Amino acid sequence: MTNGWTDVANADVVLVMGGNPAENHPVGFRFVMQARLQRKAKLVCVDPRFSRTAAVSDCYVPIRSGTDIAFLGGLIHYALSTGKFQREYVRQHTNASFLIREGFGFEDGHFSGWDEAKDNYHRDTWQYEVDGQGYAKIDPTLEHPRSVFQLMKKHYARYTPEKVSEICGCTVDEFRKAAEMVTIAAAEDKSGTVLYALGWTQHSHAVQLIHAAAMFQLLMGNIGMPGGGVNAQRGHANIQGSTDMGAWNMLPGYLKIPRAHWATLDDYLKANTPGKLRPDSLNYWGNTPKFMVSLLKAYYGERATRANGFGYEWLPKAGEADNHGWGFFFDRMYAGKMDGLISFGMNPVANGPNTAKMIAALSRLKWLIVAENFETETAAFWKAKPLAGQYYPAAADPAAIPTEVFLLPASCFAEKDGAFVNSSRWLQWKEAALDPPGDALRDQEIIARLFLKIRELYEKEGGKGAASLLNMSWNYATPGLPSLREVAREVNGRDLTTGKQLNGFGELKDDGSTSCGNWIYSGSWTEAGNQMARRGQEDPTGLGLYPEWSWSWPANRRILYNRASVDREGKPWDASRAPVRWDGARWVGDTIDFKSDAAPGDFSAFIMLPEGVAKFFTPDLVEGPFPEHYEPAESPVENPLHPRVSFNPLGKVFTSDRDALGTSKDYPYVGITYRLTEHFHYWTKHTAGSSQLQSNFFVEVPDELAREKKIKSGDRVRVTSARGKVEGPALVTKRIRPLTVNGKTVYQVGLPIHWGFAGRVSGPLINNLTPSVYDPNSGTPEYKGFLVNLEKA
Amino acid sequence: MQTVAKLIDTTLCIGCKACELACQEWNDQEFTLGVFQGTYQTMPDLAHNFWNLIKFNERETAGGMSWLMTKYQCMHCADPGCLRACPAPGAIVQLRNGIVDFNHDHCIGCGYCITGCPFDVPRLSPATKKVYKCSLCSDRTAVGLSPACIKTCPTNCLTFGARDELLRKAESRAEQLRADGHAQAGVYNPQGVGGTNVLYVLKDATEPEAHGLPKDPTIPLSVALWKGPLKWLGTLTLVGGILGTFFHYVRFGPRTYEGQEK
Numbered sequence A: 001m002t003n004g005w006t007d008v009a010n011a012d013v014v015l016v017m018g019g020n021p022a023e024n025h026p027v028g029f030r031f032v033m034q035a036r037l038q039r040k041a042k043l044v045c046v047d048p049r050f051s052r053t054a055a056v057s058d059c060y061v062p063i064r065s066g067t068d069i070a071f072l073g074g075l076i077h078y079a080l081s082t083g084k085f086q087r088e089y090v091r092q093h094t095n096a097s098f099l100i101r102e103g104f105g106f107e108d109g110h111f112s113g114w115d116e117a118k119d120n121y122h123r124d125t126w127q128y129e130v131d132g133q134g135y136a137k138i139d140p141t142l143e144h145p146r147s148v149f150q151l152m153k154k155h156y157a158r159y160t161p162e163k164v165s166e167i168c169g170c171t172v173d174e175f176r177k178a179a180e181m182v183t184i185a186a187a188e189d190k191s192g193t194v195l196y197a198l199g200w201t202q203h204s205h206a207v208q209l210i211h212a213a214a215m216f217q218l219l220m221g222n223i224g225m226p227g228g229g230v231n232a233q234r235g236h237a238n239i240q241g242s243t244d245m246g247a248w249n250m251l252p253g254y255l256k257i258p259r260a261h262w263a264t265l266d267d268y269l270k271a272n273t274p275g276k277l278r279p280d281s282l283n284y285w286g287n288t289p290k291f292m293v294s295l296l297k298a299y300y301g302e303r304a305t306r307a308n309g310f311g312y313e314w315l316p317k318a319g320e321a322d323n324h325g326w327g328f329f330f331d332r333m334y335a336g337k338m339d340g341l342i343s344f345g346m347n348p349v350a351n352g353p354n355t356a357k358m359i360a361a362l363s364r365l366k367w368l369i370v371a372e373n374f375e376t377e378t379a380a381f382w383k384a385k386p387l388a389g390q391y392y393p394a395a396a397d398p399a400a401i402p403t404e405v406f407l408l409p410a411s412c413f414a415e416k417d418g419a420f421v422n423s424s425r426w427l428q429w430k431e432a433a434l435d436p437p438g439d440a441l442r443d444q445e446i447i448a449r450l451f452l453k454i455r456e457l458y459e460k461e462g463g464k465g466a467a468s469l470l471n472m473s474w475n476y477a478t479p480g481l482p483s484l485r486e487v488a489r490e491v492n493g494r495d496l497t498t499g500k501q502l503n504g505f506g507e508l509k510d511d512g513s514t515s516c517g518n519w520i521y522s523g524s525w526t527e528a529g530n531q532m533a534r535r536g537q538e539d540p541t542g543l544g545l546y547p548e549w550s551w552s553w554p555a556n557r558r559i560l561y562n563r564a565s566v567d568r569e570g571k572p573w574d575a576s577r578a579p580v581r582w583d584g585a586r587w588v589g590d591t592i593d594f595k596s597d598a599a600p601g602d603f604s605a606f607i608m609l610p611e612g613v614a615k616f617f618t619p620d621l622v623e624g625p626f627p628e629h630y631e632p633a634e635s636p637v638e639n640p641l642h643p644r645v646s647f648n649p650l651g652k653v654f655t656s657d658r659d660a661l662g663t664s665k666d667y668p669y670v671g672i673t674y675r676l677t678e679h680f681h682y683w684t685k686h687t688a689g690s691s692q693l694q695s696n697f698f699v700e701v702p703d704e705l706a707r708e709k710k711i712k713s714g715d716r717v718r719v720t721s722a723r724g725k726v727e728g729p730a731l732v733t734k735r736i737r738p739l740t741v742n743g744k745t746v747y748q749v750g751l752p753i754h755w756g757f758a759g760r761v762s763g764p765l766i767n768n769l770t771p772s773v774y775d776p777n778s779g780t781p782e783y784k785g786f787l788v789n790l791e792k793a
Numbered sequence B: 001m002q003t004v005a006k007l008i009d010t011t012l013c014i015g016c017k018a019c020e021l022a023c024q025e026w027n028d029q030e031f032t033l034g035v036f037q038g039t040y041q042t043m044p045d046l047a048h049n050f051w052n053l054i055k056f057n058e059r060e061t062a063g064g065m066s067w068l069m070t071k072y073q074c075m076h077c078a079d080p081g082c083l084r085a086c087p088a089p090g091a092i093v094q095l096r097n098g099i100v101d102f103n104h105d106h107c108i109g110c111g112y113c114i115t116g117c118p119f120d121v122p123r124l125s126p127a128t129k130k131v132y133k134c135s136l137c138s139d140r141t142a143v144g145l146s147p148a149c150i151k152t153c154p155t156n157c158l159t160f161g162a163r164d165e166l167l168r169k170a171e172s173r174a175e176q177l178r179a180d181g182h183a184q185a186g187v188y189n190p191q192g193v194g195g196t197n198v199l200y201v202l203k204d205a206t207e208p209e210a211h212g213l214p215k216d217p218t219i220p221l222s223v224a225l226w227k228g229p230l231k232w233l234g235t236l237t238l239v240g241g242i243l244g245t246f247f248h249y250v251r252f253g254p255r256t257y258e259g260q261e262k
């Protein structure tokens, strides 16, 4: 989240799209209700089905799954064409005024630079026009035909309310009503928040979708404002922490992973340290060398010296174009190119797309280690045939699977201390409530003991890439069971000259005199102690920022980009709720997202970006500088905007013999997957309480479709896709309305996800149906909006 | 002693069912399995071991789809039909703070209270042959804690406190809703049972049935009569072992328990 849960109470309008917080974030949803009671906030809910959030909304708009960019593009067009946007904010704080090179354009589904033969873009026309010093040229009047503002206007001119209706399937009036409601935030003294979750991230164009939301929020002048922002609701207690710590194809603190063509530290730093694009840009990522060198010092301790590039060369490196994202490594595993997998807190058989492929892939490993609280589907994958053979006709007999499986009993969250990082970026320290039962060990003990044993083997026997392990520093009081307090202090970082804990990342050095396990967490455990354990409830700004409650990254800042809540001169857009204020010498209020003693005019507001301002137009995303509506890989219609380029030209579709895509001829309905409030992912089917609240898998069938097929609630139905099938009772409902898309009636079939073949209650895994299709920027699978058929079983 | 109440603002309920679980956990009720009946509802109805049910009611209205989620449990009536109907002294008590509580040591399992309740709340356990329902967590409220459902509710749709105050709060919230364009918004506090200590704010108070709440609940005529001269008839049908009860009744009539404030 750019803002935070408590801040949602400051909103005047809440747009929920690609998420269902009433259902999946009920505790956070209290702040939506507070906004409603205190500020008379309006709640707008855009969702394929009438969800529990829709049930308490002021305005509900149904859309076809996978058409969110069309809807947001429509909002952008609506704002620009009616003048309902915050012009001064856009002029001062965004790249709307930047000029783009000659030759940039968009035609028939492709941006300029498309290379048919390479199936990729040349991005040279997607760049700013620069002056002699390499700075982007700007036109503050926003009138230049090659200004980002004019290009954006032109790009979205196609997204009229009628077009939105034609693509999304809502009516023009429904779209207009929502657009009117959410654009009240264009006023300087009004803010709107956007809450989203996996309904946005699980598409083959997901990152662009969130880019579109950011664009809309910039037009409204909502970024940096209390009650504004683009707010991802994270689903697992610590998924934010795992992203921050680089568990996903990144190094900690969002540093890029080393690649083979960056052989030395200098190569790496040169390629990954941006230069300024405007003279008044602070360009904070210019500090990348400090972050990276301090990280290497945390990894390799005294062995990391300037002479050996602080150990950079020991780090394992990916090939230039390698992708180690989820879908990619499972595809390699399926191709028999992997020996083993260690799975912690993850259940790939249940949560990966195309379950049959997941099971087949694991069957080709030599070994699999699963550290878990329960015997999950992943640990039990070899029993898929006896346990759920009706869904996996091609699964091998247990006796024929060579994979050796180790199920290590691991402690659960309540049996460990450490910090959870919530959606608000708060690191909240917790204490262990009880000891792990029986033989269960804490995860850090499992990891440490594996590490020590493997290192011992490398010491004795040598082997490829041994240097990284042999040089690793491991200075814990009990090497086989590092305390999480020690780890947290190490992550915060210390001054190696004085031995003192650092106060924050401002103190990091690139000369090897500081170490820091994650620069964005620096400041979480200072000499003053564990900041994450703080529970102060003071609220000096009156905005519900609670600066003394836990610790928020970065620098305990509660609202990211808060410098943009005031104009260039420092005057707040809305004086009644300014989170920060320049008092003539320094900034007060929330930790300023700026240099704390720099006068307002010294730099532009977005210090993390080389431009110094927020971006409508970005060359960084692979499929184009502006978000464009592309259909899901499986869609009931051709893209009404450009039928010849219907799907994202860079969307990743796997094509193994287990990966198939269907067409609407065989699979006429859109499958939508979602979570229910009663369950948490695939875990709580192991617990008694949640299993009672939703004991049965079911398929939600639109009333009209049910009538056509003579299906009644409770009848057993079969849902099939080109990958597999699920079976269960039908829940016939009017909450999933048939939509008219491009003149055609489209039905969507609702598929809640929580069941599987392991647990107290069982049912089919919904991912039997989903395709191995991925977003090219994030590598997240397209779990939403695929094609299915439905029949009475 | 102040009368206490629970306020349910249905416009803030998101049907998360946290209150269902909290109720069962606090009251040591064993979890079972839900019964699928084509809705999101956990169980078709309340049960002897399931005192708090979120009812899901889905329908189309002029204004679009409506999916009402409404918490259902004992209403703790000012004039409780169950208490009127109960022949066993001390089995049903009305505490001075207004809570209607069952004392299972005295319950004889006749089930008359089930007939007496205009909200169809009490349930007979086939195992213990006694009748059960929500106690408004009388064991928690006695020591100054709020009921389990209220403690757990994430949206603050549930509040607990002095009845007068909550009634005022409910009225002002209804007023806010009316100002917001919900002309029929109001408070559900049915007078047929003398008012209830469980109060609801409804977006449309003219149609409580849409929430699964009875429109004008009154104590059934048979039970009302039961209070009168016909009572002995019914009592006579009970087995001899409870004759003491009968005599007790004849001497004192049904009574409101004014006993200890725990």
Ligand code: SF4
Binding pocket: B012, B013, B014, B015, B016, B017, B018, B019, B020, B054, B071, B149, B152, B153, B154, B155, B156, B157, B158
């Ligand atoms: S806990 Fe509150 S919001 Fe959730 S179902 Fe119960 S009353 Fe409704």
